[in-house]
Amino acid sequence: MKERIHIVWFKRDLRIHDHAPLHQAASHGKVLPLYVVEPDYWQLPCVSARHWRFIRQSLHELNTTLSRLGQPLVKMQGEILSVLDTLQARFEIAALYAHEENGNPWTNTRNQHVQQWCTQHGIAWQAFSPCELAAERAPAPARLAALQTRIPQQGLPDTFGTVLENDEARHCQAGGRNEALKLLGSFFRERGQHYQRDSTLALAANSSCSRLSPHLSYGTLSLREVSHKLQSTLENPELDETWQQSLQAFATNLQARCQCLQTPIAAPTDATDFNQGYFAAWQTGMTGYPLLDAGMRALRSSGWVNFPMRALLVTFASKQLGLHGGKLAQHLAQCFTDYEPAIHYQQLQILAGNGDVKTQRLSTYLKHAAALDPQGDFIRRWLPELANVPEAYLHQPWAMPWSVQQQSACIIGRDYPEPIVDLRRAAHNSQMKLFD
Numbered sequence: 031m032k033e034r035i036h037i038v039w040f041k042r043d044l045r046i047h048d049h050a051p052l053h054q055a056a057s058h059g060k061v062l063p064l065y066v067v068e069p070d071y072w073q074l075p076c077v078s079a080r081h082w083r084f085i086r087q088s089l090h091e092l093n094t095t096l097s098r099l100g101q102p103l104v105k106m107q108g109e110i111l112s113v114l115d116t117l118q119a120r121f122e123i124a125a126l127y128a129h130e131e132n133g134n135p136w137t138n139t140r141n142q143h144v145q146q147w148c149t150q151h152g153i154a155w156q157a158f159s160p161c162e163l164a165a166e167r168a169p170a171p172a173r174l175a176a177l178q179t180r181i182p183q184q185g186l187p188d189t190f191g192t193v194l195e196n197d198e199a200r201h202c203q204a205g206g207r208n209e210a211l212k213l214l215g216s217f218f219r220e221r222g223q224h225y226q227r228d229s230t231l232a233l234a235a236n237s238s239c240s241r242l243s244p245h246l247s248y249g250t251l252s253l254r255e256v257s258h259k260l261q262s263t264l265e266n267p268e269l270d271e272t273w274q275q276s277l278q279a280f281a282t283n284l285q286a287r288c289q290c291l292q293t294p295i296a297a298p299t300d301a302t303d304f305n306q307g308y309f310a311a312w313q314t315g316m317t318g319y320p321l322l323d324a325g326m327r328a329l330r331s332s333g334w335v336n337f338p339m340r341a342l343l344v345t346f347a348s349k350q351l352g353l354h355g356g357k358l359a360q361h362l363a364q365c366f367t368d369y370e371p372a373i374h375y376q377q378l379q380i381l382a383g384n385g386d387v388k389t390q391r392l393s394t395y396l397k398h399a400a401a402l403d404p405q406g407d408f409i410r411r412w413l414p415e416l417a418n419v420p421e422a423y424l425h426q427p428w429a430m431p432w433s434v435q436q437q438s439a440c441i442i443g444r445d446y447p448e449p450i451v452d453l454r455r456a457a458h459n460s461q462m463k464l465f466d
């Protein structure tokens with residue numbers, strides 16, 4: 031007789047705590063905790079080695095935790111329906127439990143296929159929303175019964191091919207529940223106090239933002255766990271005004287995440303008139319606009335920049351360089367360790383869409399640049415070629431007189447590029463082409 035099991039399919043929810051599918055499955059019988067490495071997913075142009083690194087680290091911890099409970103993670107490779115067929119040949123599958131996912135078109139279609147497979151085979155399909163913040167947290171199971179049936183498993187690959195080089199990713203955030211809990215603790219204990227003031231500054235945001243995004247995207251922490259921690263911190267009567275304002279601002283962002291995850295998305299298609307030269311310069315941080323270049327280089331190296339910097343990267347590309355569509359979205363998706371399709375594509379649509387956006391003028395760019403990086407510390411951190419440029423010229427090095435260029439060891443056009451577009455002219459000329 032086949033062993034009767036309840037499959038818990040882990041995707042972007044790599045934890046056992048506050049995991050409603052696992053909690054439910056464990057209350058019904060034997061659990062088969064499943065992670066499937068899907069080669070077709072890892073061929074998509076929006077994924078990268080840094081995503082896999084984060085996931086892989088998180089899976090290792092998840093596996094250790096599940097093993098302690100009695101049943102290690104079952105790791106398989108292949109197309110999900112074939113994996114399910116393999117499991118069905120060995121087990122009696124009572125039900126399949128998973129979290130709902132507002133993913134990209136590929137994952138949405140794959141999830142529909144799984145649901146259809148369950149219906150065809152008379153297997154219950156139970157999907158749980160990751161956004162029910164008011165509900166109680168689902169306790170982790172105390173133990174899991176070990177499965178008796180042998181399962182053909184594959185190890186986790188070390189890496190997948192990627193456009194971004196591996197050594198660029200060495201500053202990216204580490205995965206795993208332990209790392210997530212450390213960040214959660216330090217944010218609510220100390221780092222978050224000046225969140226409202228500093229989260230918009232390019233350099234200070236590194237420590238004053240929570241940095242929880244990749245952990246929320248891959249589910250080493252649940253949104254509800256963060257939300258409950260926020261509520262309990264807000265209930266502290268000794269909280270000063272700075273903390274209160276910061277935590278309110280943080281709460282607004284958590285709500286934004288929840289909203290995004292529940293809104294259907296459409297991934298952009300490739301644009302027809304695409305200037306490859308502009309794209310290459312933007313993509314490598316060589317446009318001649320220092321803050322933009324510093325932002326891109328920081329992103330490539332660390333997998334993260336704050337919200338205003340992401341917004342600048344997108345608006346500059348679309349409004350000044352006329353770059354739209356899939357390639358833009360894909361490059362950023364590959365760079366962001368926290369890539370979450372629902373948020374990513376909605377933000378891109380808002381920022382790069384043809385809505386009511388004014389042409390960005392040089393004065394506007396300089397105003398934004400000064401607000402994001404008032405002393406130019408971020409630029410100096412990421413653009414070593416501008417290290418000796420006086421502060422007065424950091425945001426517009428092209429305006430340096432020749433003698434200052436020589437003194438700063440930064441010759442424009444040799445050590446650092448000339449601006450790729452003249453914003454004064456671009457603002458005038460491109461109005462029709464870029465914004466109508």
Ligand SMILES: Cc1cc2nc3c(=O)[nH]c(=O)nc-3n(C[C@H](O)[C@H](O)[C@H](O)COP(=O)(O)OP(=O)(O)OC[C@H]3O[C@@H](n4cnc5c(N)ncnc54)[C@H](O)[C@@H]3O)c2cc1C
Pocket residue numbers: 229239240241242243244246247280283284286287288290335336337340341344366368369370371373374377378381
């Ligand atoms: C073009 C563009 C693309 C983006 N792509 C992603 C993405 O792929 N994944 C992602 O998690 N965030 C994305 N964001 C939103 C935001 O920039 C990041 O969530 C944030 O910078 C992550 O850092 P943090 O965790 O320290 O955020 P914090 O400032 O500490 O905020 C806490 C949490 O709130 C949520 N949040 C914050 N801002 C937003 C927002 N505007 N919309 C929805 N949720 C938000 C995130 O989950 C974040 O972890 C994008 C923003 C832009 C402009």
